[in-house]
Structures are given as structure tokens and as C-alpha cells.
Amino acid sequence: MTRPRPSVGPALAGAVDLSVLKQRPAASGGTGPSATGGPNATEVTEVNFEAEVLVRSGQVPVVVLLWSPRSESSAALGDALAGLAAADNGKWSLALVNVDTTPRVAQMFGIQGVPTVVALAGGQPIASFQGSQPTEELRRWVDSLLEATAGKLTGSGDGDGDGGEEQVDPELAAARTLLDEGDFAAASAAYQAILDAQPNHAEAKGAVRQIAFLERASTTSPDAMAAADAAPDDIDLALAAADAEVLAQEVSAAFNRLIALIKRTAGDDRTKVRTRLVELFDLFDPADPEVIAGRRNLANALY
Structure with a gap:
């Protein structure tokens, strides 16, 4: 079983379904x-x-x-x-x-x-x-x-329903609440404060990455992929299209788009595209097969 990277991300109101985002509960009256x-x-x-x-x-x-x-x-x-x-x-x-x-x-x-x-x-x-x-x-x-x-887990054995509750730091709980509410700016600031105090805090690192992506990708034009396909050497269009593809859960397509562009660029342009691609890799579990394939294809494109 693949363990996902310990990162978090809020739901985007009205956004398409995305595996890296938290889905809001179904509206009342739903089934299941x-x-x-x-x-x-x-x-x-x-x-x-x-x-x-x-x-x-x-x-x-x-x-x-x-x-x-x-x-x-x-x-x-x-x-x-x-x-x-x-x-x-x-x-x-x-x-x-x-x-x-x-x-x-x-x-x-x-x-x-x-x-x-x-x-x-x-x-x-x-x-x-x-x-x-x-x-x-x-x-x-x-x-x-x-x-x-029985007796093998930290919260089991007393049967009173209290021992199993996760003890969450108040600052972390507040950051999660802001994230769940979709307040990107406040959530990012809250997680960054945690990260400043604890530079290796895994959830805060993941949250900051996710929020940055969500804030950027949520403004992407619906026709971003078509626009990039029509102008395959336009770097900005390609970056926007890759974001749109990740939002649409077309992860490999996003990786392949940027890898193909890396093969056709050099210097600062290549660095810009490679940097964005690595940012997208970091949104996912490094053991994810698509990420492994993407990193391998990137290495081949560079060397």
C-alpha cells in the first residue's frame, strides 16, 4: 500500500474533484x-x-x-x-x-x-x-x-471513548480549521508560523506547498490546456496547462507536458520549467508510480 505524503489541502468552492484536495461533505439529503x-x-x-x-x-x-x-x-x-x-x-x-x-x-x-x-x-x-x-x-x-x-495501540483498552482522541497542538488545530474553511491566506500564515518554529514539521511543509499550488491553480483558465496545445513552446501557457491537468487528476499528462518542454528549452527557460515540475512532484507521495516515472523521465530529459 502506498503511503501518501503527509500534506494537506482545502477544498476549493466549486472546483473540480482533485485527489490532492479535501472533498467537502455531501450536501444534506444525499445518500450513502x-x-x-x-x-x-x-x-x-x-x-x-x-x-x-x-x-x-x-x-x-x-x-x-x-x-x-x-x-x-x-x-x-x-x-x-x-x-x-x-x-x-x-x-x-x-x-x-x-x-x-x-x-x-x-x-x-x-x-x-x-x-x-x-x-x-x-x-x-x-x-x-x-x-x-x-x-x-x-x-x-x-x-x-x-x-x-487489545493493549497494542496507544488509545485502546479503556473503553471510555476518551483515550483514543488525537492530541493536537492548538496552533496546528487552528491552521487545519482555517484550511478546511478555505481561508488560504490565513491558513498559509498559520502553517508558516508552525514551520518557522519547527522547520521539519511534515504537515506544515506539505500544507504550505499545497496552498501555494491551490492559490495558483484555482485561477487557471478553463481552456488552459487547449491554449498550450496551440502554442506548445509558450512556457507560461504550458505551466498553466500543467496546473489545470493536475486539478483534473491528469497527473502524468501534466508531468509529460513539462518534460517535453524541458527537452526543447535551455538556460533560464529550462530552469523555470524544471522548477515548476519539481514543485508538482512534491504535491504527491514520492513513492507514487506516476511521480517515480516522472522523475525518471525528467532525468532522461536533462541528461
């Missing part, structure tokens, strides 16, 4: 577990995967439901799991991943269909199943999961 899970489930995307799944699973077991609103059985399974999570009062955490709006997270799990359930502890998958299950079978499955992890 994200609309019915309530406080007993957390909607997970690539943005909060690190905190809500990997980090959280070091405290209590995390049960990830990969679902689709196109699947009625997904919604039923989500409701059943949410009910069990409520009954267990914080002994484990339920995370919901909509495979339609967050495909990159679904790809990390390598699922073959929905619904699929994967349990993690200590950042590692330890159990899984595909398809619907009767509530009594789910109860037994969860109980076995709790038995297998």
Missing part, C-alpha cells in the same frame, strides 16, 4: 454512508488520510469502508458499521472513502470492487473483506479485530 454515518464516521480523502487513517490507527483500530453512492449495499454496510462504531464508543474508528470522488485513495488499497472494508492498526492493514455482511457477522468481525489489537 457519508450522509448517514454522522459523528460516528469520518469522510477520508487523500488530504486527511495520513491523520485519520495512518496516524489514528496507531491509537485505535481504523476500519476503512471503500464505497460508492452507486452501490446500495455500500450504503447499508456503512450504516451498519456506523451503528457498531457508536455502540463501541471510541474503541475503534470508522473511515469512509468514496471511490468515485477519491480514486487515488482507493487505488492505494488496490480494491477490486465495492463495498470493500479494510482494517488497519499501527498504520498497517490487518484484515479485510469485500461485499455486504449481516450485522451479526460484522459484530463478530469487529470483536475479533478489537481482541487482536
